[in-house]
Protein backbone atom coordinates (compact mmCIF):
# COMPACT_ATOMS: atom_id res chain seq x y z
CA UNK A 1 0.00 0.00 0.00
CA UNK A 2 1.24 3.52 -0.77
CA UNK A 3 1.31 6.01 2.13
CA UNK A 4 -1.17 8.18 0.16
CA UNK A 5 -3.70 5.34 0.59
CA UNK A 6 -3.57 5.50 4.41
CA UNK A 7 -6.43 7.04 6.33
CA UNK A 8 -5.34 10.50 7.41
CA UNK A 9 -3.92 12.28 9.26
CA UNK A 10 -1.28 9.55 9.35
CA UNK A 11 2.12 9.86 11.00
CA UNK A 12 4.67 8.05 8.86
CA UNK A 13 8.42 7.43 9.02
CA UNK A 14 10.74 6.95 6.08
CA UNK A 15 12.71 3.98 7.43
CA UNK A 16 15.66 4.53 5.07
CA UNK A 17 16.15 8.08 6.38
CA UNK A 18 15.67 6.97 9.99
CA UNK A 19 18.29 4.24 9.61
CA UNK A 20 20.69 6.69 7.99
CA UNK A 21 20.29 9.22 10.81
CA UNK A 22 20.89 6.53 13.42
CA UNK A 23 23.97 5.19 11.66
CA UNK A 24 25.39 8.67 10.98
CA UNK A 25 25.24 9.66 14.65
CA UNK A 26 26.80 6.38 15.72
CA UNK A 27 29.64 6.91 13.20
CA UNK A 28 30.01 10.57 14.25
CA UNK A 29 30.48 9.62 17.92
CA UNK A 30 32.77 6.73 17.04
CA UNK A 31 34.89 9.13 14.96
CA UNK A 32 35.11 11.52 17.90
CA UNK A 33 36.06 8.68 20.23
CA UNK A 34 33.09 9.16 22.55
CA UNK A 35 30.48 6.60 23.53
CA UNK A 36 26.96 7.35 22.31
CA UNK A 37 24.03 6.77 24.62
CA UNK A 38 20.83 7.16 22.61
CA UNK A 39 17.94 9.05 24.18
CA UNK A 40 14.47 7.60 23.60
CA UNK A 41 12.37 10.66 24.41
CA UNK A 42 11.92 11.71 20.77
CA UNK A 43 10.44 8.44 19.50
CA UNK A 44 9.17 6.63 22.65
CA UNK A 45 9.32 3.45 20.61
CA UNK A 46 11.24 0.31 21.72
CA UNK A 47 11.79 -0.78 18.10
CA UNK A 48 13.69 2.44 17.37
CA UNK A 49 15.58 2.13 20.68
CA UNK A 50 16.71 -1.32 19.55
CA UNK A 51 17.95 0.21 16.29
CA UNK A 52 19.94 2.78 18.31
CA UNK A 53 21.53 0.03 20.40
CA UNK A 54 22.23 -2.15 17.35
CA UNK A 55 24.07 0.78 15.74
CA UNK A 56 26.37 1.23 18.74
CA UNK A 57 24.49 3.12 21.44
CA UNK A 58 25.63 1.92 24.85
CA UNK A 59 22.36 1.38 26.68
CA UNK A 60 19.67 4.03 26.41
CA UNK A 61 18.48 7.20 28.15
CA UNK A 62 14.92 7.85 29.33
CA UNK A 63 13.54 11.02 30.80
CA UNK A 64 10.51 9.53 32.53
CA UNK A 65 9.99 6.27 34.43
CA UNK A 66 7.01 5.41 32.21
CA UNK A 67 9.33 5.39 29.21
CA UNK A 68 11.91 3.33 31.08
CA UNK A 69 9.26 0.75 32.03
CA UNK A 70 8.16 0.43 28.40
CA UNK A 71 11.77 0.02 27.24
CA UNK A 72 12.66 -2.46 29.99
CA UNK A 73 9.61 -4.61 29.18
CA UNK A 74 10.69 -4.64 25.54
CA UNK A 75 14.07 -6.08 26.56
CA UNK A 76 16.25 -2.95 26.62
CA UNK A 77 18.82 -2.76 29.40
CA UNK A 78 21.39 -0.37 30.89
CA UNK A 79 18.97 2.51 31.27
CA UNK A 80 20.07 5.98 32.36
CA UNK A 81 17.28 8.14 33.79
CA UNK A 82 18.26 11.79 33.46
CA UNK A 83 15.64 13.02 35.86
CA UNK A 84 15.42 13.57 39.61
CA UNK A 85 13.22 10.71 40.85
CA UNK A 86 11.07 12.22 43.59
CA UNK A 87 8.21 10.73 45.64
CA UNK A 88 7.34 7.34 47.12
CA UNK A 89 5.49 5.95 44.09
CA UNK A 90 8.26 6.83 41.66
CA UNK A 91 11.08 5.60 43.86
CA UNK A 92 9.29 2.25 44.21
CA UNK A 93 8.93 1.97 40.44
CA UNK A 94 12.62 2.74 40.05
CA UNK A 95 13.74 0.04 42.50
CA UNK A 96 11.31 -2.40 40.84
CA UNK A 97 13.10 -1.74 37.54
CA UNK A 98 16.48 -2.12 39.26
CA UNK A 99 15.56 -5.71 40.21
CA UNK A 100 15.94 -6.82 36.61
CA UNK A 101 17.65 -4.02 34.69
CA UNK A 102 20.87 -2.05 35.17
CA UNK A 103 19.52 1.34 36.25
CA UNK A 104 21.44 4.60 36.66
CA UNK A 105 19.84 7.89 37.64
CA UNK A 106 21.05 11.45 37.76
CA UNK A 107 20.47 13.45 40.93
CA UNK A 108 21.24 16.96 42.15
CA UNK A 109 20.18 16.98 45.81
CA UNK A 110 20.40 15.20 49.10
CA UNK A 111 16.61 14.72 49.16
CA UNK A 112 16.67 12.84 45.87
CA UNK A 113 19.56 10.50 46.71
CA UNK A 114 18.29 9.77 50.23
CA UNK A 115 14.81 8.97 48.87
CA UNK A 116 16.23 6.47 46.37
CA UNK A 117 18.66 4.99 48.88
CA UNK A 118 15.94 4.36 51.49
CA UNK A 119 13.85 2.34 49.03
CA UNK A 120 16.82 0.58 47.41
CA UNK A 121 17.95 -0.61 50.86
CA UNK A 122 14.47 -1.96 51.70
CA UNK A 123 14.25 -3.73 48.33
CA UNK A 124 17.83 -5.00 48.37
CA UNK A 125 18.76 -3.48 45.00
CA UNK A 126 21.55 -1.19 43.78
CA UNK A 127 20.90 1.93 41.74
CA UNK A 128 23.71 3.74 39.96
CA UNK A 129 23.97 7.51 40.47
CA UNK A 130 25.53 10.31 38.43
CA UNK A 131 25.74 13.70 40.11
CA UNK A 132 24.09 16.23 37.82
CA UNK A 133 25.88 19.58 37.41
CA UNK A 134 24.39 22.79 36.05
CA UNK A 135 27.32 23.87 33.89
CA UNK A 136 25.36 26.60 32.12
CA UNK A 137 22.09 24.99 31.00
CA UNK A 138 20.26 26.67 33.90
CA UNK A 139 17.85 23.82 34.51
CA UNK A 140 18.61 21.15 37.11
CA UNK A 141 22.05 20.35 38.54
CA UNK A 142 24.27 21.32 41.47
CA UNK A 143 25.60 24.83 41.26
CA UNK A 144 29.32 24.36 41.94
CA UNK A 145 32.09 21.76 41.68
CA UNK A 146 32.25 21.75 45.49
CA UNK A 147 28.55 20.89 45.69
CA UNK A 148 29.09 18.10 43.15
CA UNK A 149 31.86 16.62 45.28
CA UNK A 150 29.79 16.96 48.46
CA UNK A 151 26.84 15.13 46.89
CA UNK A 152 29.18 12.51 45.45
CA UNK A 153 30.58 11.82 48.94
CA UNK A 154 27.09 11.51 50.35
CA UNK A 155 26.10 9.01 47.63
CA UNK A 156 29.22 6.94 48.40
CA UNK A 157 28.08 6.57 51.99
CA UNK A 158 24.43 5.67 51.31
CA UNK A 159 23.24 2.07 51.08
CA UNK A 160 21.67 0.80 47.86
CA UNK A 161 23.47 3.43 45.75
CA UNK A 162 26.55 3.12 43.57
CA UNK A 163 28.21 6.37 42.53
CA UNK A 164 29.19 6.10 38.87
CA UNK A 165 30.26 9.65 37.99
CA UNK A 166 29.00 12.99 36.73
CA UNK A 167 26.49 14.34 34.22
CA UNK A 168 25.59 17.65 32.58
CA UNK A 169 23.09 18.95 30.03
CA UNK A 170 23.54 20.47 27.58
CA UNK A 171 27.27 20.18 26.89
CA UNK A 172 28.51 23.79 26.59
CA UNK A 173 32.07 24.97 26.00
CA UNK A 174 31.48 27.65 28.65
CA UNK A 175 31.03 24.85 31.19
CA UNK A 176 34.59 23.54 30.85
CA UNK A 177 36.06 25.20 33.95
CA UNK A 178 33.18 23.87 36.08
CA UNK A 179 33.50 20.36 34.65
CA UNK A 180 37.30 20.24 35.02
CA UNK A 181 37.09 21.40 38.62
CA UNK A 182 34.37 18.87 39.46
CA UNK A 183 36.34 15.99 37.93
CA UNK A 184 39.47 17.11 39.76
CA UNK A 185 37.61 17.18 43.07
CA UNK A 186 36.17 13.73 42.40
CA UNK A 187 39.70 12.42 41.73
CA UNK A 188 41.12 14.11 44.85
CA UNK A 189 38.46 12.44 46.97
CA UNK A 190 38.79 9.07 45.26
CA UNK A 191 35.24 9.24 43.91
CA UNK A 192 34.52 7.25 40.74
CA UNK A 193 34.29 8.95 37.35
CA UNK A 194 33.72 5.89 35.20
CA UNK A 195 30.90 7.82 33.48
CA UNK A 196 31.09 11.52 32.65
CA UNK A 197 27.97 12.10 30.60
CA UNK A 198 27.27 15.08 28.32
CA UNK A 199 24.35 15.62 25.98
CA UNK A 200 22.44 17.39 23.24
CA UNK A 201 22.26 16.66 19.52
CA UNK A 202 24.93 18.74 17.77
CA UNK A 203 27.01 19.01 20.96
CA UNK A 204 28.94 15.73 20.57
CA UNK A 205 32.31 17.37 19.84
CA UNK A 206 31.82 19.69 22.83
CA UNK A 207 31.24 16.70 25.09
CA UNK A 208 34.52 15.29 23.84
CA UNK A 209 36.32 18.59 24.56
CA UNK A 210 34.81 18.65 28.04
CA UNK A 211 36.33 15.27 28.79
CA UNK A 212 33.03 13.36 28.78
CA UNK A 213 33.19 9.60 28.39
CA UNK A 214 29.71 9.40 26.86
CA UNK A 215 27.29 11.61 24.98
CA UNK A 216 23.49 11.49 25.11
CA UNK A 217 21.67 12.40 21.92
CA UNK A 218 18.01 11.88 21.12
CA UNK A 219 16.70 14.31 18.51
CA UNK A 220 19.13 12.93 15.92
CA UNK A 221 16.79 10.06 15.09
CA UNK A 222 14.38 12.57 13.52
CA UNK A 223 16.66 15.51 12.76
CA UNK A 224 20.07 14.13 11.81
CA UNK A 225 23.35 15.45 13.16
CA UNK A 226 22.15 18.85 14.42
CA UNK A 227 18.96 20.35 15.81
CA UNK A 228 16.39 21.91 13.51
CA UNK A 229 14.78 25.26 14.25
CA UNK A 230 13.77 26.55 10.81
CA UNK A 231 11.49 25.23 8.07
CA UNK A 232 14.40 25.56 5.62
CA UNK A 233 16.12 22.66 7.40
CA UNK A 234 13.16 20.32 6.96
CA UNK A 235 14.71 18.26 4.19
CA UNK A 236 13.04 14.90 3.40
CA UNK A 237 16.55 13.41 3.06
CA UNK A 238 17.17 14.36 6.67
CA UNK A 239 13.76 14.21 8.40
CA UNK A 240 12.09 10.79 8.39
CA UNK A 241 8.94 11.77 10.29
CA UNK A 242 6.03 13.24 8.34
CA UNK A 243 2.27 13.60 8.57
CA UNK A 244 0.20 12.63 5.55
CA UNK A 245 -2.89 14.84 5.45
CA UNK A 246 -5.91 15.25 3.20
CA UNK A 247 -7.20 18.50 1.75
CA UNK A 248 -10.74 18.70 3.15
CA UNK A 249 -11.66 22.13 1.84
CA UNK A 250 -10.55 24.58 -0.86
CA UNK A 251 -12.53 27.65 0.23
CA UNK A 252 -10.63 30.11 -2.01
CA UNK A 253 -7.98 30.01 -4.71
CA UNK A 254 -5.37 31.03 -2.11
CA UNK A 255 -6.33 28.81 0.82
CA UNK A 256 -6.64 25.09 1.42
CA UNK A 257 -7.54 23.38 4.66
CA UNK A 258 -5.94 20.07 5.68
CA UNK A 259 -7.27 17.54 8.19
CA UNK A 260 -4.53 18.04 10.77
CA UNK A 261 -4.47 20.84 13.32
CA UNK A 262 -3.26 21.30 16.86
CA UNK A 263 -4.40 17.82 17.94
CA UNK A 264 -2.33 16.26 15.19
CA UNK A 265 0.77 18.45 15.25
CA UNK A 266 1.03 19.82 18.78
CA UNK A 267 -1.08 21.93 21.07
CA UNK A 268 0.26 25.44 20.55
CA UNK A 269 2.56 24.31 17.76
CA UNK A 270 5.74 26.18 17.12
CA UNK A 271 5.61 28.61 14.19
CA UNK A 272 6.56 28.01 11.39
CA UNK A 273 4.69 24.74 11.72
CA UNK A 274 6.36 22.66 9.06
CA UNK A 275 7.01 22.11 5.41
CA UNK A 276 4.77 20.51 2.79
CA UNK A 277 6.92 18.17 0.73
CA UNK A 278 4.79 18.17 -2.43
CA UNK A 279 4.40 21.97 -2.45
CA UNK A 280 7.47 23.83 -1.14
CA UNK A 281 5.81 27.16 -1.97
CA UNK A 282 2.78 26.42 0.20
CA UNK A 283 2.91 27.74 3.75
CA UNK A 284 1.01 26.54 6.79
CA UNK A 285 0.06 29.84 8.38
CA UNK A 286 -2.30 28.76 11.14
CA UNK A 287 -3.78 25.85 13.02
CA UNK A 288 -7.09 25.41 14.70
CA UNK A 289 -7.78 22.36 16.79
CA UNK A 290 -8.49 19.94 13.93
CA UNK A 291 -7.73 22.04 10.84
CA UNK A 292 -4.47 23.16 9.27
CA UNK A 293 -4.68 26.45 7.35
CA UNK A 294 -2.45 26.53 4.29
CA UNK A 295 -1.62 29.53 2.11
CA UNK A 296 -1.25 28.26 -1.46
CA UNK A 297 -1.22 31.66 -3.19
CA UNK A 298 2.34 31.08 -4.44
CA UNK A 299 1.61 27.61 -5.87
CA UNK A 300 0.88 27.17 -9.56
CA UNK A 301 -1.14 23.98 -9.08
CA UNK A 302 -4.91 23.99 -8.61
CA UNK A 303 -5.85 22.11 -5.44
CA UNK A 304 -8.93 19.96 -4.99
CA UNK A 305 -10.68 18.28 -2.07
CA UNK A 306 -9.15 14.85 -1.50
CA UNK A 307 -5.57 15.81 -2.46
CA UNK A 308 -2.92 14.38 -0.14
CA UNK A 309 -0.26 16.69 1.30
CA UNK A 310 2.69 15.42 3.35
CA UNK A 311 3.95 17.70 6.10
CA UNK A 312 7.36 17.50 7.79
CA UNK A 313 6.49 19.04 11.17
CA UNK A 314 8.93 21.42 12.81
CA UNK A 315 8.47 19.91 16.27
CA UNK A 316 8.68 16.22 15.55
CA UNK A 317 8.77 14.71 18.99
CA UNK A 318 5.69 16.69 19.96
CA UNK A 319 3.88 14.99 17.07
CA UNK A 320 5.06 11.53 18.11
CA UNK A 321 3.65 11.92 21.59
CA UNK A 322 0.16 12.62 20.21
CA UNK A 323 -0.24 9.45 18.17
CA UNK A 324 -0.78 5.80 19.06
CA UNK A 325 0.66 4.42 15.86
CA UNK A 326 3.33 5.33 13.35
CA UNK A 327 3.57 3.73 9.95
CA UNK A 328 7.02 2.89 8.61
CA UNK A 329 7.56 3.03 4.86
CA UNK A 330 10.27 2.71 2.24
CA UNK A 331 10.09 4.40 -1.15
CA UNK A 332 6.47 5.39 -0.48
CA UNK A 333 5.29 1.83 0.28
CA UNK A 334 4.04 0.87 3.76
CA UNK A 335 6.29 -1.68 5.44
CA UNK A 336 5.11 -1.87 9.07
CA UNK A 337 3.15 -0.20 11.84
CA UNK A 338 4.74 0.69 15.18
CA UNK A 339 2.82 1.42 18.37
CA UNK A 340 4.23 4.46 20.16
CA UNK A 341 4.36 2.56 23.43
CA UNK A 342 5.78 5.38 25.50
CA UNK A 343 3.16 7.83 24.27
CA UNK A 344 1.75 10.04 27.02
CA UNK A 345 3.90 8.37 29.70
CA UNK A 346 4.74 11.56 31.56
CA UNK A 347 4.99 10.03 35.02
Ligand SMILES: Cc1ncc(COP(=O)(O)O)c(C=O)c1O
Pocket residue numbers: 039082169199200201202216217218219220227
Ligand atom coordinates in the same frame (compact mmCIF):
# COMPACT_ATOMS: atom_id res chain seq x y z
C1 LIG B 1 19.10 15.40 30.08
C2 LIG B 1 19.05 15.31 28.60
N1 LIG B 1 20.01 14.64 27.95
C3 LIG B 1 20.02 14.53 26.61
C4 LIG B 1 19.03 15.11 25.85
C5 LIG B 1 19.07 14.92 24.37
O1 LIG B 1 19.14 16.12 23.69
P1 LIG B 1 18.79 16.24 22.14
O2 LIG B 1 17.30 16.11 22.06
O3 LIG B 1 19.28 17.59 21.75
O4 LIG B 1 19.45 15.13 21.45
C6 LIG B 1 18.01 15.83 26.50
C7 LIG B 1 16.95 16.49 25.74
O5 LIG B 1 15.99 17.01 26.23
C8 LIG B 1 18.03 15.94 27.90
O6 LIG B 1 17.09 16.62 28.56
